[in-house]
Amino acid sequence: MSTPLQVTARLRDPVTTDDHIRGPADAAVTIVEYGDFQCQFCGAAYPNLHELLRQRADTVRLVYRYFPIANVHPYAERAAETAEAAGVRGRFWEMHDWLYEHQDQLDPVHLSLGVEQVGLPPDELNAEVENRAHADRVRRDFVGGIRSGVNGTPTLFVNGIRHDGGYDLPDLLTAADAAANA
Amino acid sequence: MSDPNGLIQPGRTAPGFTLPATPDGDLLGPEQFRGRPVVLAFYPADWSPVCGDQMSLYQSAAPVFAQYQAVVLGVSVDSIWSHRAFAESRGIEFPLLADFEPKGEVARRYGAYMPNGEAARALVVLDPAGKVTWSYLSPPDVNPGADGIFDALDQLAADRKVMAG
Numbered sequence: 001m002s003t004p005l006q007v008t009a010r011l012r013d014p015v016t017t018d019d020h021i022r023g024p025a026d027a028a029v030t031i032v033e034y035g036d037f038q039c040q041f042c043g044a045a046y047p048n049l050h051e052l053l054r055q056r057a058d059t060v061r062l063v064y065r066y067f068p069i070a071n072v073h074p075y076a077e078r079a080a081e082t083a084e085a086a087g088v089r090g091r092f093w094e095m096h097d098w099l100y101e102h103q104d105q106l107d108p109v110h111l112s113l114g115v116e117q118v119g120l121p122p123d124e125l126n127a128e129v130e131n132r133a134h135a136d137r138v139r140r141d142f143v144g145g146i147r148s149g150v151n152g153t154p155t156l157f158v159n160g161i162r163h164d165g166g167y168d169l170p171d172l173l174t175a176a177d178a179a180a181n182a
Numbered sequence: 183m184s185d186p187n188g189l190i191q192p193g194r195t196a197p198g199f200t201l202p203a204t205p206d207g208d209l210l211g212p213e214q215f216r217g218r219p220v221v222l223a224f225y226p227a228d229w230s231p232v233c234g235d236q237m238s239l240y241q242s243a244a245p246v247f248a249q250y251q252a253v254v255l256g257v258s259v260d261s262i263w264s265h266r267a268f269a270e271s272r273g274i275e276f277p278l279l280a281d282f283e284p285k286g287e288v289a290r291r292y293g294a295y296m297p298n299g300e301a302a303r304a305l306v307v308l309d310p311a312g313k314v315t316w317s318y319l320s321p322p323d324v325n326p327g328a329d330g331i332f333d334a335l336d337q338l339a340a341d342r343k344v345m346a347g
Contacts (some may be wrong), residue, residue: 009327009329068242068272069238069239069242069243070242071238071241071272071274071275072238072242072272072273072274084319139245143244143246146239146243146246146327146328146329146332147332148329149327149329150239150327151235151236151239151324151325151326151327152235152236152239152325153327164324
C-alpha cells in the first residue's frame with residue numbers, strides 16, 4: 001500500500017519587474033495569484049485580497065499572473081489579453097479591478113465599455129487583442145503557472161509556496177501573517 | 183487500494199488495455215500511441231468539482247502537452263455517456279476512457295482502484311516504449327496539477343537525448 005506522497009508545489013518563475021505588482025516593493029510577504037478573470041472563485045477571492053492588502057499595507061504585496069482556463073471560460077483569454085493591453089499603458093490594476101467587478105459583463109461589447117470606463121481607447125485595445133499582440137505574455141504566465149503546480153484558479157503562492165487553504169479573509173490573513181513571521 | 187502492491191511503480195511495463203472512448207464503441211489504449219509519451223490520468227468520477235478542475239486544467243494545458251508530443255488519456259469508471267456529457271460541458275477534447283465494464287478492471291491492474299468503487303486520483307506517465315517512467319497517487323480530494331507530469335516528461339526527453347548522443 002503506497003501512501004499518498006504530499007508534494008508542496010513551489011513557484012518556479014520568480015517575481016520580476018515584468019510582473020504586475022500591487023503593494024510595497026520591500027514587502028515581507030509576496031502573494032502571487034494565478035487567476036482567470038471569468039472564474040467565479042477568483043471573483044470571490046478578489047475583495048478578500050483587496051482587504052488583505054488594505055489591512056497589511058506595509059507587509060503584503062500582490063502579484064497577478066494570467067491563468068485563463070479557456071475551455072471552460074470562453075471570455076477569459078480575451079479578458080487577460082485586454083488587461084495586458086491596459087498594463088502596457090500603465091493601467092493594469094484599474095482594468096484588473098474592473099474585470100473582477102464586472103464578471104458578468106465580459107462579452108466583447110461590455111468589455112469595450114469597461115476599457116472606456118478605465119479611460120483607455122477601446123478600438124486601439126481591441127485591435128491589439130484581435131492581433132493577439134499580448135497572447136505570448138498570457139501564455140508565458142500560464143505555462144509558468146502550470147509548471148509551478150497551479151491546479152485550478154485561483155492558485156496563490158505565499159512567499160513562493162502554494163497556498164492550499166481557503167480564500168476567505170481570515171484564511172488569507174493567517175497565511176500572510178504566518179509567512180511574515182516565518 | 184484493492185491491489186496490495188499499490189500504484190504501479192516506475193520501471194514496470196504498463197499493462198496493455200483498450201477501453202471504450204466514444205459512444206460508438208471506439209476503443210483506445212496506450213499501445214496505440216507507442217513512440218509517444220502517454221499520460222494516464224485516473225480520476226474518481228466525472229462531475230465532482232475537483233475532477234472537473236483537474237481534467238479542465240489538462241485540457242487548458244493541451245499546447246504544453248503537445249510540445250512533448252504527449253498523449254493524455256483520462257480514465258474513470260464512468261460510462262461513455264457520462265464522459266461525453268462531461269467532456270462537452272468542460273470543453274475537454276482529449277479522450278476520456280470508460281473503465282466501466284468490468285468495472286474498474288484497468289484501474290485495478292494499475293493499482294489505482296479504491297474500495298469505494300471509484301478510481302483513485304493517480305497519474306501514470308509511460309515512456310514511448312510503454313514502460314512506466316513516473317507515477318503519483320494524490321489524495322482523492324486534491325487536484326495534483328500538472329507540474330509532476332511535466333517534470334517526468336522533461337526527464338524522458340533528457341534521457342532520450344543522452345541515448346541519442
